[in-house]
Amino acid sequence: MTATGTSLDFGPLVDELRVTYAQGTTRPLGWRVDQLKALLRLLEDGEAELLDALAADLGKPRLEGWASDLAVTAAEVRYSLSHLKRWSRPRRVRLPLLAFPGRGSIHPEPLGVALVISPWNYPVQLLLAPMAAAISAGNCVVGKPSEITPATSAVLARLVPRYLDTAAVAIVEGGESETTALLAQRWDHIFYTGNGIVGRVVARAAAEHLTPVTLELGGKSPAVVDADADLAVAARRIAWGKWLNAGQTCVGVDHVLVHGDVADELTERIIASTTEFFGPDPKASPDYTRIVNDRHFRRLSDLVDDDGHEVIHGGQRDPETRYLAPTVVAGVEPGAAVMADEIFGPILPILPVGDVDEAIARINGHDKPLVLYAFSRSSATAARIVERTSSGAVCLNGTIVQYCIPSLPFGGVGASGHGSYHGRAGFDTFSHHKAVLAKAVHPDLNPAYPPSTSLKERALRRLL
Numbered sequence: 001m002t003a004t005g006t007s008l009d010f011g012p013l014v015d016e017l018r019v020t021y022a023q024g025t026t027r028p029l030g031w032r033v034d035q036l037k038a039l040l041r042l043l044e045d046g047e048a049e050l051l052d053a054l055a056a057d058l059g060k061p062r063l064e065g066w067a068s069d070l071a072v073t074a075a076e077v078r079y080s081l082s083h084l085k086r087w088s089r090p091r092r093v094r095l096p097l098l099a100f101p102g103r104g105s106i107h108p109e110p111l112g113v114a115l116v117i118s119p120w121n122y123p124v125q126l127l128l129a130p131m132a133a134a135i136s137a138g139n140c141v142v143g144k145p146s147e148i149t150p151a152t153s154a155v156l157a158r159l160v161p162r163y164l165d166t167a168a169v170a171i172v173e174g175g176e177s178e179t180t181a182l183l184a185q186r187w188d189h190i191f192y193t194g195n196g197i198v199g200r201v202v203a204r205a206a207a208e209h210l211t212p213v214t215l216e217l218g219g220k221s222p223a224v225v226d227a228d229a230d231l232a233v234a235a236r237r238i239a240w241g242k243w244l245n246a247g248q249t250c251v252g253v254d255h256v257l258v259h260g261d262v263a264d265e266l267t268e269r270i271i272a273s274t275t276e277f278f279g280p281d282p283k284a285s286p287d288y289t290r291i292v293n294d295r296h297f298r299r300l301s302d303l304v305d306d307d308g309h310e311v312i313h314g315g316q317r318d319p320e321t322r323y324l325a326p327t328v329v330a331g332v333e334p335g336a337a338v339m340a341d342e343i344f345g346p347i348l349p350i351l352p353v354g355d356v357d358e359a360i361a362r363i364n365g366h367d368k369p370l371v372l373y374a375f376s377r378s379s380a381t382a383a384r385i386v387e388r389t390s391s392g393a394v395c396l397n398g399t400i401v402q403y404c405i406p407s408l409p410f411g412g413v414g415a416s417g418h419g420s421y422h423g424r425a426g427f428d429t430f431s432h433h434k435a436v437l438a439k440a441v442h443p444d445l446n447p448a449y450p451p452s453t454s455l456k457e458r459a460l461r462r463l464l
């Protein structure tokens with residue numbers, strides 16, 4: 001079934017999914033495997049259509065669209081397919097004497113009917129990967145793509161019912177009104193990816209039904225560069241991690257905190273890498289994405305023009321095509337606008353710091369970031385950064401790649417979100433881990449049975 005946003009009463013849709021769930025359709029491993037395989041076929045057969053839609057919505061280069069939206073999703077699905085049997089099996093646990101004789105185990109069970117709300121920046125992956133996790137755990141699921149990327153949303157709404165079981169999986173298109181109406185329903189899990197303001201709206205709606213939520217939010221993810229880092233590699237990896245999707249990446253580099261001794265050299269190298277990637281005029285490069293809409297274009301334009309910093313590279317723009325050049329800014333003043341909120345666009349502030357400890361103190365003085373990138377040749381420095389800061393993830397001497405590894409859980413902490421997915425973490429997020437204790441009927445010895453005696457008390461004290 002596919003609701004298309006013509007009606008705001010999603011009760012009948014959720015009821016139908018509840019019937020499917022209650023019938024047990026989605027529980028067998030065979031159904032889950034079939035659905036995941038169908039999803040892989042959707043990604044394969046629908047590749048051209050999806051890439052066209054990504055190009056229409058975001059001016060996304062085809063290779064980048066394929067790699068970051070389609071291939072990452074397919075890798076997630078394939079990883080689930082090869083591990084699903086083991087993940088879904090009950091796990092025996094050791095029992096203390098207290099439970100003897102008996103058997104203890106943990107049984108993963110699906111939660112029921114889940115809702116996945118996704119944003120526009122990687123509109124295929126951020127919808128289908130959590131939906132795949134919900135399916136792999138045996139749930140019915142409704143996916144709500146972002147209205148800000150309407151072409152991709154329309155293709156997903158057309159393809160999903162063509163490939164997946166329409167009795168268990170649905171797409172609802174629409175914006176704030178549709179999402180508000182969806183949130184009024186009772187769900188067994190809500191998985192939201194997007195900004196923290198709407199994250200709060202989602203959490204409040206979920207609280208009404210005591211529904212568990214996963215919030216995949218954003219924040220200002222820094223890249224710390226120490227004086228001993230390989231500056232050529234750091235510059236290239238930072239430039240790639242920043243300009244990917246024109247900076248509209250939740251795990252993109254927001255800003256750089258660099259040791260003062262190497263700040264100039266790093267800045268020059270980042271600018272050189274940028275030119276290496278996109279040529280002297282990035283507007284002409286087929287590898288550079290556009291800003292998603294006029295609202296975000298104006299927001300980013302205002303940020304470039306703010307007088308709290310100096311633009312040392314880029315800054316050129318074209319409102320017609322929503323092109324904003326990769327822009328490097330320095331001389332960032334305390335309280336500058338670029339340091340107030342997540343930038344989420346191609347503007348890179350480079351801030352010199354005295355040393356790594358100063359960088360750590362700065363990071364700890366703000367919201368916990370989604371990712372912390374750190375560049376240093378010293379393992380002691382790396383360990384210090386990992387131990388003394390808190391973030392959703394840390395990637396040492398690299399950017400972005402940690403996101404694409406299904407064996408690493410992905411999620412935020414504090415203001416960057418809570419809960420996680422990718423690989424096993426996704427399966428676990430959409431499962432309840434039910435404790436099952438099976439006691440032998442005999443012998444029926446229990447020192448806690450009244451009446452108490454000193455012998456029973458001694459036994460109890462040894463057992464507990």
Ligand code: NAD
Pocket residue numbers: 117118119120121122126144145146147148174175176179180193194195196198201216217218219249250251342344370412417
């Ligand atoms: P968006 O505007 O597409 O919104 C996300 C979803 O929320 C959409 O489906 C939208 O329809 C819905 N929505 C919007 N307003 C709503 C409202 N008032 N009530 C209910 N639903 C509403 O995307 P966005 O929020 O601009 O996404 C960008 C943000 O998402 C950034 O902060 C980024 O860091 C974060 N992000 C996080 C991750 C992650 O995995 N942690 C991934 C991508 C983006």
